[in-house]
Amino acid sequence: MSPLPVSFFDRSPLDVAPDLLGAVLVHETPAGRAAGRIVETEAYTDDDPAMHGWQAAFGLDGRVVPAGRAADLFGPPGTTYLYKVYYRSWLLNVVCLPEGQAGAVLVRALEPTDGLEAMRERRPAARSERELANGPGKLTEALGLWIAPPAARHPLHGHRVDAPPLWFEPGEPPPAVATSSRIGVSRGADRAYRFFVPGHPCVSPGEPSDQRLARRSASQFGSRP
DNA sequence: TATATGATTGCCT
DNA sequence: GGCAATCATATAG
Numbered sequence: 085m086s087p088l089p090v091s092f093f094d095r096s097p098l099d100v101a102p103d104l105l106g107a108v109l110v111h112e113t114p115a116g117r118a119a120g121r122i123v124e125t126e127a128y129t130d131d132d133p134a135m136h137g138w139q140a141a142f143g144l145d146g147r148v149v150p151a152g153r154a155a156d157l158f159g160p161p162g163t164t165y166l167y168k169v170y171y172r173s174w175l176l177n178v179v180c181l182p183e184g185q186a187g188a189v190l191v192r193a194l195e196p197t198d199g200l201e202a203m204r205e206r207r208p209a210a211r212s213e214r215e216l217a218n219g220p221g222k223l224t225e226a227l228g229l230w231i232a233p234p235a236a237r238h239p240l241h242g243h244r245v246d247a248p249p250l251w252f253e254p255g256e257p258p259p260a261v262a263t264s265s266r267i268g269v270s271r272g273a274d275r276a277y278r279f280f281v282p283g284h285p286c287v288s289p290g291e292p293s294d295q296r297l298a299r300r301s302a303s304q305f306g307s308r309p
Numbered sequence: 310t311a312t313a314t315g316a317t318t319g320c321c322t
Numbered sequence: 323g324g325c326a327a328t329c330a331t332a333t334a335g
Contacts, residue, residue: 126316134316137332152331170317171329177316190316209319221317236330268316290317 087251090162097127097180097187102279106257112249113228115202120194120217121255124280124287126266130186134272157186162245166238173221174229174238178245192220195286214285265294273297
Protein backbone atom coordinates (compact mmCIF):
# COMPACT_ATOMS: atom_id res chain seq x y z
CA MET A 85 0.00 0.00 0.00
CA SER A 86 1.62 3.25 -1.13
CA PRO A 87 1.29 6.31 1.13
CA LEU A 88 -0.73 9.40 0.28
CA PRO A 89 1.66 11.63 -1.71
CA VAL A 90 2.75 15.06 -0.57
CA SER A 91 0.63 16.55 -3.39
CA PHE A 92 -2.47 15.34 -1.53
CA PHE A 93 -1.77 18.05 1.05
CA ASP A 94 -0.93 20.75 -1.48
CA ARG A 95 -4.50 22.08 -1.28
CA SER A 96 -6.76 24.04 1.03
CA PRO A 97 -7.12 22.49 4.51
CA LEU A 98 -10.88 22.69 3.88
CA ASP A 99 -10.46 20.14 1.07
CA VAL A 100 -7.84 17.99 2.77
CA ALA A 101 -9.69 17.62 6.08
CA PRO A 102 -12.82 15.86 4.74
CA ASP A 103 -10.77 13.83 2.23
CA LEU A 104 -8.64 12.48 5.06
CA LEU A 105 -11.66 10.76 6.65
CA GLY A 106 -11.37 7.03 6.01
CA ALA A 107 -7.63 7.20 5.35
CA VAL A 108 -5.36 5.20 7.64
CA LEU A 109 -2.70 6.85 9.78
CA VAL A 110 0.29 4.55 10.34
CA HIS A 111 3.19 4.80 12.79
CA GLU A 112 5.95 2.21 12.56
CA THR A 113 7.11 1.89 16.16
CA PRO A 114 9.94 -0.22 17.58
CA ALA A 115 7.19 -2.41 19.04
CA GLY A 116 5.49 -2.83 15.66
CA ARG A 117 2.94 -1.23 13.42
CA ALA A 118 0.32 1.01 15.02
CA ALA A 119 -2.48 2.30 12.82
CA GLY A 120 -6.04 3.59 12.78
CA ARG A 121 -8.74 4.80 10.41
CA ILE A 122 -9.33 8.57 10.61
CA VAL A 123 -12.89 9.42 11.71
CA GLU A 124 -12.51 13.08 12.74
CA THR A 125 -10.44 16.07 11.53
CA GLU A 126 -10.35 19.85 11.82
CA ALA A 127 -9.12 22.46 9.32
CA TYR A 128 -7.05 25.50 10.27
CA THR A 129 -6.72 28.06 7.50
CA ASP A 130 -4.94 31.32 6.83
CA ASP A 131 -7.16 34.28 7.83
CA ASP A 132 -8.19 31.99 10.69
CA PRO A 133 -8.25 33.56 14.17
CA ALA A 134 -8.01 30.07 15.73
CA MET A 135 -4.69 29.25 14.09
CA HIS A 136 -1.47 29.43 16.06
CA GLY A 137 0.17 32.81 16.17
CA TRP A 138 -2.09 34.25 13.51
CA GLN A 139 -1.69 37.77 14.84
CA ALA A 140 2.10 37.68 14.85
CA ALA A 141 2.11 35.72 11.61
CA PHE A 142 -0.06 38.11 9.63
CA GLY A 143 0.71 41.43 11.23
CA LEU A 144 -1.66 44.33 11.60
CA ASP A 145 -1.21 45.40 7.99
CA GLY A 146 -2.05 41.90 6.75
CA ARG A 147 1.45 41.25 5.50
CA VAL A 148 2.70 37.70 5.95
CA VAL A 149 5.32 37.65 8.69
CA PRO A 150 5.94 34.10 9.92
CA ALA A 151 7.04 34.14 13.54
CA GLY A 152 7.70 31.66 16.31
CA ARG A 153 6.13 28.24 16.10
CA ALA A 154 3.65 29.54 13.52
CA ALA A 155 6.49 29.76 11.00
CA ASP A 156 6.34 26.00 10.48
CA LEU A 157 2.71 26.33 9.34
CA PHE A 158 4.10 28.12 6.29
CA GLY A 159 6.39 25.17 5.51
CA PRO A 160 6.09 22.68 2.66
CA PRO A 161 2.82 20.70 2.41
CA GLY A 162 2.70 17.18 3.80
CA THR A 163 4.93 17.82 6.79
CA THR A 164 3.90 17.30 10.39
CA TYR A 165 3.22 20.07 12.88
CA LEU A 166 3.27 18.50 16.34
CA TYR A 167 2.21 20.77 19.15
CA LYS A 168 1.93 20.20 22.88
CA VAL A 169 -1.04 21.53 24.87
CA TYR A 170 -1.61 21.60 28.62
CA TYR A 171 1.90 20.25 29.11
CA ARG A 172 0.74 16.70 28.57
CA SER A 173 -0.86 16.11 25.16
CA TRP A 174 0.75 16.19 21.74
CA LEU A 175 -1.53 17.11 18.83
CA LEU A 176 -0.80 15.93 15.32
CA ASN A 177 -1.32 18.34 12.41
CA VAL A 178 -0.31 18.08 8.77
CA VAL A 179 0.73 21.26 6.98
CA CYS A 180 -1.28 22.09 3.84
CA LEU A 181 -1.01 24.50 0.90
CA PRO A 182 2.21 25.37 -1.01
CA GLU A 183 5.22 26.55 0.94
CA GLY A 184 4.74 30.19 1.97
CA GLN A 185 1.02 29.80 2.67
CA ALA A 186 -0.17 28.85 6.16
CA GLY A 187 -2.65 26.07 6.76
CA ALA A 188 -2.99 22.73 8.55
CA VAL A 189 -5.30 19.85 9.33
CA LEU A 190 -5.59 18.50 12.88
CA VAL A 191 -6.21 14.74 13.19
CA ARG A 192 -8.69 14.40 16.08
CA ALA A 193 -9.80 10.76 16.30
CA LEU A 194 -9.02 7.28 14.99
CA GLU A 195 -10.69 3.90 14.84
CA PRO A 196 -7.79 1.60 15.81
CA THR A 197 -6.97 -1.04 13.20
CA ASP A 198 -3.44 -2.32 13.90
CA GLY A 199 -1.37 -2.83 17.03
CA LEU A 200 -4.27 -2.70 19.48
CA GLU A 201 -2.37 -4.73 22.05
CA ALA A 202 0.43 -2.14 22.26
CA MET A 203 -2.12 0.69 22.26
CA ARG A 204 -3.82 -0.73 25.32
CA GLU A 205 -0.46 -0.82 27.10
CA ARG A 206 0.26 2.79 26.15
CA ARG A 207 -3.24 3.95 27.18
CA PRO A 208 -4.14 2.14 30.41
CA ALA A 209 -6.84 4.76 31.05
CA ALA A 210 -8.85 3.55 28.06
CA ARG A 211 -11.63 1.33 29.33
CA SER A 212 -12.78 0.21 25.91
CA GLU A 213 -11.46 -0.08 22.38
CA ARG A 214 -13.25 3.09 21.30
CA GLU A 215 -11.45 5.12 23.97
CA LEU A 216 -7.97 4.20 22.68
CA ALA A 217 -7.83 7.08 20.18
CA ASN A 218 -11.10 9.08 20.40
CA GLY A 219 -9.36 12.42 20.95
CA PRO A 220 -6.44 14.39 19.47
CA GLY A 221 -4.13 13.83 22.45
CA LYS A 222 -5.26 10.25 22.95
CA LEU A 223 -4.47 9.18 19.42
CA THR A 224 -0.86 10.40 19.52
CA GLU A 225 -0.41 8.51 22.76
CA ALA A 226 -2.02 5.36 21.34
CA LEU A 227 0.24 5.50 18.29
CA GLY A 228 3.34 5.76 20.47
CA LEU A 229 4.01 9.39 19.58
CA TRP A 230 4.04 10.61 23.17
CA ILE A 231 7.28 12.26 24.28
CA ALA A 232 8.01 12.92 27.94
CA PRO A 233 8.48 16.47 29.21
CA PRO A 234 10.44 18.68 29.24
CA ALA A 235 10.67 18.20 25.47
CA ALA A 236 9.21 21.29 23.82
CA ARG A 237 9.78 20.05 20.29
CA HIS A 238 8.69 16.67 19.00
CA PRO A 239 11.32 14.53 17.20
CA LEU A 240 8.87 13.95 14.35
CA HIS A 241 7.91 17.62 14.01
CA GLY A 242 8.49 18.58 10.37
CA HIS A 243 8.55 14.95 9.20
CA ARG A 244 7.44 14.29 5.61
CA VAL A 245 4.37 12.08 5.87
CA ASP A 246 4.93 10.10 2.65
CA ALA A 247 7.58 7.90 4.26
CA PRO A 248 8.30 5.91 7.44
CA PRO A 249 8.02 6.04 10.34
CA LEU A 250 4.80 8.05 9.99
CA TRP A 251 2.53 8.13 6.95
CA PHE A 252 -1.06 7.99 5.64
CA GLU A 253 -2.57 5.22 3.51
CA PRO A 254 -5.62 5.72 1.30
CA GLY A 255 -8.76 4.05 2.63
CA GLU A 256 -12.42 3.48 1.99
CA PRO A 257 -14.31 6.82 2.09
CA PRO A 258 -16.85 6.90 4.95
CA PRO A 259 -20.55 6.37 4.15
CA ALA A 260 -21.31 9.92 5.32
CA VAL A 261 -19.49 13.06 6.43
CA ALA A 262 -20.85 15.59 8.91
CA THR A 263 -19.52 19.02 9.86
CA SER A 264 -19.65 21.23 12.93
CA SER A 265 -17.74 24.05 14.51
CA ARG A 266 -14.40 23.07 16.02
CA ILE A 267 -13.91 21.82 19.57
CA GLY A 268 -12.19 23.78 22.28
CA VAL A 269 -11.43 26.95 20.33
CA SER A 270 -12.50 30.37 21.57
CA ARG A 271 -11.74 32.36 18.43
CA GLY A 272 -13.29 31.39 15.11
CA ALA A 273 -15.95 29.34 16.89
CA ASP A 274 -18.46 30.19 14.19
CA ARG A 275 -16.60 28.35 11.44
CA ALA A 276 -17.80 24.82 10.51
CA TYR A 277 -14.28 23.49 10.03
CA ARG A 278 -14.71 20.16 11.86
CA PHE A 279 -15.36 17.04 9.79
CA PHE A 280 -16.37 13.65 11.22
CA VAL A 281 -18.12 10.37 10.48
CA PRO A 282 -21.59 10.77 12.03
CA GLY A 283 -22.54 8.10 14.54
CA HIS A 284 -19.09 6.52 14.62
CA PRO A 285 -18.25 5.32 18.15
CA CYS A 286 -14.64 6.55 17.92
CA VAL A 287 -15.47 10.22 17.29
CA SER A 288 -14.24 12.37 20.19
CA PRO A 289 -16.78 13.23 22.91
CA GLY A 290 -16.02 16.98 22.94
CA GLU A 291 -18.71 19.58 22.37
CA PRO A 292 -18.43 21.95 19.37
CA SER A 293 -17.47 25.47 20.41
CA ASP A 294 -20.55 27.24 19.06
CA GLN A 295 -22.84 24.96 21.11
CA ARG A 296 -20.67 25.48 24.16
CA LEU A 297 -20.86 29.23 23.80
CA ALA A 298 -24.61 29.11 23.21
CA ARG A 299 -25.09 27.03 26.35
CA ARG A 300 -22.97 29.45 28.34
CA SER A 301 -24.89 32.53 27.23
CA ALA A 302 -28.21 30.76 27.79
CA SER A 303 -27.24 29.98 31.39
CA GLN A 304 -26.57 33.66 31.94
CA PHE A 305 -30.27 34.22 31.45
CA GLY A 306 -31.10 31.55 34.00
CA SER A 307 -32.73 29.21 31.50
CA ARG A 308 -32.48 25.48 31.97
CA PRO A 309 -32.10 22.94 29.17
C1' DT B 310 9.64 41.02 32.78
C1' DA B 311 4.97 39.45 34.35
C1' DT B 312 0.73 37.25 33.86
C1' DA B 313 -3.16 34.89 31.53
C1' DT B 314 -4.55 30.96 29.13
C1' DG B 315 -5.02 26.98 26.02
C1' DA B 316 -6.56 22.85 19.07
C1' DT B 317 -6.92 18.27 26.70
C1' DT B 318 -7.35 14.46 29.64
C1' DG B 319 -8.66 11.88 33.56
C1' DC B 320 -9.97 11.60 38.12
C1' DC B 321 -13.05 13.31 41.47
C1' DT B 322 -17.76 14.01 43.50
C1' DG C 323 -20.59 17.43 35.32
C1' DG C 324 -16.88 19.85 37.64
C1' DC C 325 -12.04 20.69 38.21
C1' DA C 326 -7.01 20.17 38.79
C1' DA C 327 -2.56 19.35 36.65
C1' DT C 328 1.41 22.60 35.38
C1' DC C 329 4.21 24.73 31.09
C1' DA C 330 5.10 27.02 26.52
C1' DT C 331 3.55 30.83 24.22
C1' DA C 332 1.18 35.06 23.57
C1' DT C 333 0.09 39.43 25.06
C1' DA C 334 0.24 43.31 28.08
C1' DG C 335 2.71 46.66 30.89
